[in-house]
Amino acid sequence: MNRTARVERATSETKLVVEVDLDGTGASSISTGVGFYDHMLTALSKHSGVDIRVQADGDLHIDAHHTVEDVAIALGQAFAEALGDKKGITRYGDALIPMDEVLVQAAVDLSGRPYFVHAEPENMTPMIGPDYPTSLTKHVLETFAFNARITLHVRVLYAGRDAHHIVEGQFKALARALRTALALDGRSGIPSTKGAL
Numbered sequence: 001m002n003r004t005a006r007v008e009r010a011t012s013e014t015k016l017v018v019e020v021d022l023d024g025t026g027a028s029s030i031s032t033g034v035g036f037y038d039h040m041l042t043a044l045s046k047h048s049g050v051d052i053r054v055q056a057d058g059d060l061h062i063d064a065h066h067t068v069e070d071v072a073i074a075l076g077q078a079f080a081e082a083l084g085d086k087k088g089i090t091r092y093g094d095a096l097i098p099m100d101e102v103l104v105q106a107a108v109d110l111s112g113r114p115y116f117v118h119a120e121p122e123n124m125t126p127m128i129g130p131d132y133p134t135s136l137t138k139h140v141l142e143t144f145a146f147n148a149r150i151t152l153h154v155r156v157l158y159a160g161r162d163a164h165h166i167v168e169g170q171f172k173a174l175a176r177a178l179r180t181a182l183a184l185d186g187r188s189g190i191p192s193t194k195g196a197l
Helices: 035-048 065-083 136-148 163-182
Strands: 004-010 015-023 028-031 051-058 091-099 102-109 115-119 152-157
Touching: 004 065, 015 065, 028 035, 035 051, 035 065, 051 065, 051 102, 065 136, 091 163, 102 163, 115 136, 136 152, 136 163, 152 163
Parallel strands: 028 051, 115 152
Antiparallel strands: 004 015, 015 051, 091 102, 102 152
């Protein structure tokens, strides 16, 4: 079984390539031009065990939005393609992740039915570093979920003072939930009473 995919996306705003190997070791090569986003995608790769390569060039002279969004679109599409018919996957995964003073819960269902539920503090510091608006996190997770065709719930159960920790906890919780859901459980069938996902 070869659970890999490569997605290229080119618009008037961005040009990018995303590659994933769902059965990797968590190796990554991430270059979006948005430093904190690179950090989050590196964490996603490391803690999910999925090899991720991203090379993106976008209109960062405007802001980070188009680049961050388009990478999330392509990353979701790559996950969906790499999953194939989903035979033998665990399907469900969840994680409860502490990030110092922050606690985040994520749950995923590789269902083929895109859905997203999200809860995080509303009064976070508006920027992390010079180029990552904290408001993008919800958009990234939702965009990824819809393009990967998965159900994703992410909740910040409690948060402290540090927006960096709040966002990083969300990416790490997603990563660990995906690690479980993507795992092959030794069965050959599709884990659904419908016979398809």
